[in-house]
Structures are given as structure tokens and as C-alpha cells.
Amino acid sequence: MKINYYFRHPKVGHSIHRVFRTLIEEVEKSADISILEMPNKGSMPLDLLKNNIYTYKSRDKNTIHHVTGHIHDVLLALVGVKTVLTIHDLVFLDNVKNPLKKFYKWLFWLYLPLKIADKVVCISNQTKQNILSKLNTDKLLVIYNAVDPIFSFQEKEFNKKKPIILHIGTGWNKNLIKSIEALEGIPCHLRIIGKIKEDQINFLNKHGVEYSNALNLTDLDIKNEYLNCDIVNFPSIYEGFGMPIIEGQQTGRIVVTSKIEPMIEVAQEAAAFVQPDDVASIRQTYLKIINDDLFREETIKNGYINAQRFSVKNISKQYIELYKKLS
Missing domain, CATH: 3.40.50.2000 (Glycogen Phosphorylase B;)
Incomplete structure (x- = not known):
């Protein structure tokens, strides 16, 4: 089993990388893993085009292509191959007031990616319900984020005087x-x-x-x-x-x-x-x-x-x- 993991440009933020790195270290014990990071940081049409060209070059019918979040629009380059999309939240819609920008995000980050993806993973039931309030689909399932094993239990005397x-x-x-x-x-x-x-x-x-x-x-x-x-x-x-x-x-x-x-x-x-x-x-x-x-x-x-x-x-x-x- 071969899996390609697609990440946004690392300068956009490391939170998704960090969550999935923990997961990938475990998954690669039973699968052949490749990690691909987008060449462009933005989400405007030119960024979309360049990132999709980069993604298209990695297509393989014998590979599962997992888009880990944020760069939902690269699903456009993965039509016809096995795909998984993880959606963390819909802040890209919920926090946009300009109606044209909102429609652009809805089309390229939600509607088309959900039509193309074979399965869409939501990291909470809240995210799943939020998606369903905007678009009806039977592709959704909930899988939580994993906690990094470096966070281990260690007792500490509580500082009541100055926590x-x-x-x-x-x-x-x-x-x-x-x-x-x-x-x-x-x-x-x-x-x-x-x-x-x-x-x-x-x-x-x-x-x-x-x-x-x-x-x-x-x-x-x-x-x-x-x-x-x-x-x-x-x-x-x-x-x-x-x-x-x-x-x-x-x-x-x-x-x-x-x-x-x-x-x-x-x-x-x-x-x-x-x-x-x-x-x-x-x-x-x-x-x-x-x-x-x-x-x-x-x-x-x-x-x-x-x-x-x-x-x-x-x-x-x-x-x-x-x-x-x-x-």
C-alpha cells in the first residue's frame, strides 16, 4: 500500500504538519509513504494553478492520495485517482465576509473537493455537522487528531500562590x-x-x-x-x-x-x-x-x-x- 501525503507550504503554518507527522510515523510501519509540500503559499488563482500542476505530476492510480488540510483545492488535480481529504474546520468560510471571496472559497475549497474526494475525514463531529449544514454528502467520517507521544504524564506540585x-x-x-x-x-x-x-x-x-x-x-x-x-x-x-x-x-x-x-x-x-x-x-x-x-x-x-x-x-x-x- 502506497500513500502520498499532501501538505500546504511549510511557511503557511506547521500545525497540520505537526499533527500528521505523529500519525505518519505510525502509518509508515505498514505502508510506503511519500510527503509532498506545495510550492505556493497563497490561495489565489495563480497559486491554485501552480499547486495543482505540482500535484498532478504525482498522480498514480496505484497510490492513495491524502490531502491533509488547508489545500483542499489541489483535489482538482486528483480526479480519477484514490483520494482522501482531511478537513480541520471551515474557518475559511465562516470567517469570510466578502461574498465573492466566500463563493470562491466555497467552490474551490469545499464543493469541488467534496465532489472529487473518495472519503472526507473530519477531525470532530462539530466539523462534520458544519460541513453538512452547507453541503449534503455521504462521504464524511470522523477521525480525531492523534496526540504526539512526546506529551507524557508528569506530576507537578500546583503553585497555588502564583500559578x-x-x-x-x-x-x-x-x-x-x-x-x-x-x-x-x-x-x-x-x-x-x-x-x-x-x-x-x-x-x-x-x-x-x-x-x-x-x-x-x-x-x-x-x-x-x-x-x-x-x-x-x-x-x-x-x-x-x-x-x-x-x-x-x-x-x-x-x-x-x-x-x-x-x-x-x-x-x-x-x-x-x-x-x-x-x-x-x-x-x-x-x-x-x-x-x-x-x-x-x-x-x-x-x-x-x-x-x-x-x-x-x-x-x-x-x-x-x-x-x-x-x-
Whole structure:
């Protein structure tokens, strides 16, 4: 069995590469693997053309072609061969207001790829339902993301006097501003991973929240950030999945996340849930974690149990079964 994995240009972002690298290391034990990265970063017509030409040259009727996400439009070059498409979320549609751009994305990133692909993997039931609300298809199945085995359980004495709160991501959906507001007056250190904008820095200073910042981290660096923290903060307002939930649970840290899908689906009952638009809800949850030892310890224990659902062996087995059905 031979599988070609297609990735977006590496400078666009490493999140999809990182998720699938873990999976590929397991899959290649039973398959011949090739990895192809797109030559162009953008999604405009010229980028689409160049990426499709590159993809077309790799076509092989005896190979399963797996488009790992973001570059859905390269399915246009894979008509007539065995194909799998993974869709992580529909932010490319949900976050676009210009009607012409929205139609362009709908046509080339959703409608045509779904018509061409043999199977479409959604990383959560939330993503699946979102797709079905826009397009009726029977090609969808749900396979979760796998957690990297480098995230292993390690106990840490909780710092009640000044917990380190790890916040991963600074984009519009990561809810950093409301997190900062909720932390005003709570002794803590906010560790922010990702590029901080000037308005976010001003907000940190305004609310007197002690913080530090890091970006462009290696996988080992990220692992150590989890190990060094006391709380993983992930009260997002929009996600396709939410890897920090699982990485935090697997490491043995309590996770704060939003009581919305897909975070509920991913975390199960093993996280400290907040209403992401309610500063008081977020603040009360931080205080409960700091002051309620039993709640914190039970949540950490249940989180580690929940994280086992996302082991690389479990997830890779589901993908291999899918590939065999297409072979």
C-alpha cells in the first residue's frame, strides 16, 4: 500500500504538519509513504494553478492520495485517482465576509473537493455537522487528531500562590483579551505562546497581568511549556478540534476550555469549562482551580484517562482501515 501525503507550504503554518507527522510515523510501519509540500503559499488563482500542476505530476492510480488540510483545492488535480481529504474546520468560510471571496472559497475549497474526494475525514463531529449544514454528502467520517507521544504524564506540585497559566495562540479565536481581563488581580504568571499584538500588550499592562512571551518553539520547547505550567488556558470561541486540550490532559495539567463544541466533544467531562464570552465565568473558574484541590486533582486524573482516546496507535489504526478500504 502506497500513500502520498499532501501538505500546504511549510511557511503557511506547521500545525497540520505537526499533527500528521505523529500519525505518519505510525502509518509508515505498514505502508510506503511519500510527503509532498506545495510550492505556493497563497490561495489565489495563480497559486491554485501552480499547486495543482505540482500535484498532478504525482498522480498514480496505484497510490492513495491524502490531502491533509488547508489545500483542499489541489483535489482538482486528483480526479480519477484514490483520494482522501482531511478537513480541520471551515474557518475559511465562516470567517469570510466578502461574498465573492466566500463563493470562491466555497467552490474551490469545499464543493469541488467534496465532489472529487473518495472519503472526507473530519477531525470532530462539530466539523462534520458544519460541513453538512452547507453541503449534503455521504462521504464524511470522523477521525480525531492523534496526540504526539512526546506529551507524557508528569506530576507537578500546583503553585497555588502564583500559578503559571499557559495560553497557546494569539489569534482572534483564542480569546486572549477576555482571559487577561479575567486574570486582573489574581496572582499568576501568564505565559503566552505566539506573536502578541500591540493592543494585547496594552491590555496586559492595563490590567496589571504579569506575563512572558515565546514564539517559534520546537516540539521539545512546547512539551516543556506544558510541563512547566500549572494551568492550560484554552477558552477559544472557534476551533475545529483543540489540540492543547489533549496535550494538556496527556501531560497531567488541568485545562480551562470553552463549554462549546468541539471542545466539549474533545475534553469530555475532564476539563474546567467556561462560557468564553463571559469574563466572570472565566475568572471564577481560575479561582476554583486555584482554591479547590479536590476539583483540580480529579479533573487532572479524568483528563489523562480521556487523552488515551487520542493515542497515535488508536488514530493510526482508523486511518489504516480507511486506506485498506480504498486500496
